[in-house]
Amino acid sequence: MASDQLPGFSALRSMPGLSSDRRREDGSLRGLVNRAKARWFKRVMYESHATSTQKCFAYIVSDHLNCVTLDAWPAQTTTARLLGNTSIKTVQRVAHRLEAIDILVLRRNTSRRSNCRYAPVFLPRDWDDFDPNAGHGCLQKQDNDVTESFLPIQSKSSSTEEANRQRKGAPFARLPFNRKERGALEMEVAGRLGVDGWDILARLGMLDDAIIDRLCCALVRDLLGPPELAAARLAAQQM
Numbered sequence: 001m002a003s004d005q006l007p008g009f010s011a012l013r014s015m016p017g018l019s020s021d022r023r024r025e026d027g028s029l030r031g032l033v034n035r036a037k038a039r040w041f042k043r044v045m046y047e048s049h050a051t052s053t054q055k056c057f058a059y060i061v062s063d064h065l066n067c068v069t070l071d072a073w074p075a076q077t078t079t080a081r082l083l084g085n086t087s088i089k090t091v092q093r094v095a096h097r098l099e100a101i102d103i104l105v106l107r108r109n110t111s112r113r114s115n116c117r118y119a120p121v122f123l124p125r126d127w128d129d130f131d132p133n134a135g136h137g138c139l140q141k142q143d144n145d146v147t148e149s150f151l152p153i154q155s156k157s158s159s160t161e162e163a164n165r166q167r168k169g170a171p172f173a174r175l176p177f178n179r180k181e182r183g184a185l186e187m188e189v190a191g192r193l194g195v196d197g198w199d200i201l202a203r204l205g206m207l208d209d210a211i212i213d214r215l216c217c218a219l220v221r222d223l224l225g226p227p228e229l230a231a232a233r234l235a236a237q238q239m
Helices: 009-013 020-025 029-047 052-064 076-082 088-100 160-167 179-193 197-207 209-220 226-237
Strands: 104-108 116-120
Touching: 029 052, 029 226, 052 076, 052 088, 052 116, 076 088, 088 104, 179 197, 179 209, 179 226, 197 209, 197 226, 209 226
Parallel strands: none
Antiparallel strands: 104 116
């Protein structure tokens, strides 16, 4: 079934009150993430007990943040240079301190053992939503594990409770599509990514299945454009 034939899809695409120009400028996944990371960094600057060096490190993560994976993976040598030609040990020490005070989450980069992935700790208030029909609502209670997907079983699959917990601090706290429709959405996302679209989705899914949900949500909300597709390709290439 084509994505534009999915139940409620056309209604989700419409966003009353926004001009087409403003939607292109603000109504994109990249725009949504840019606003969230600005709020996150403002919190780091004014509400945290981070040192000046730690705040500079947080800015580097913000500046390199991928809008699809919601993390950054600057090389430690690059980070050391941007911090004023400090040592790799200093970079590691600063990163671990930021994790200790709940500003970042560190993940080992599986493809490049010397580097880490840095994910900002977002709060629900960091995100906004351009869909006037979504509302706030409550967390879904049905079993969201029953997902139609053409991707292989993911290495990081979450239970319904865990998936809802993770989405509290992420965009699209409520999925704007039925989980049984995800396979059809994946097909369109893969097509937009190009001839190697399925390989890109498989790589991103191995990192975190929530990334595929995010891409499908962006497609349904008409937030998936060239910048987001480029970010997805870049994230897959570095894995």
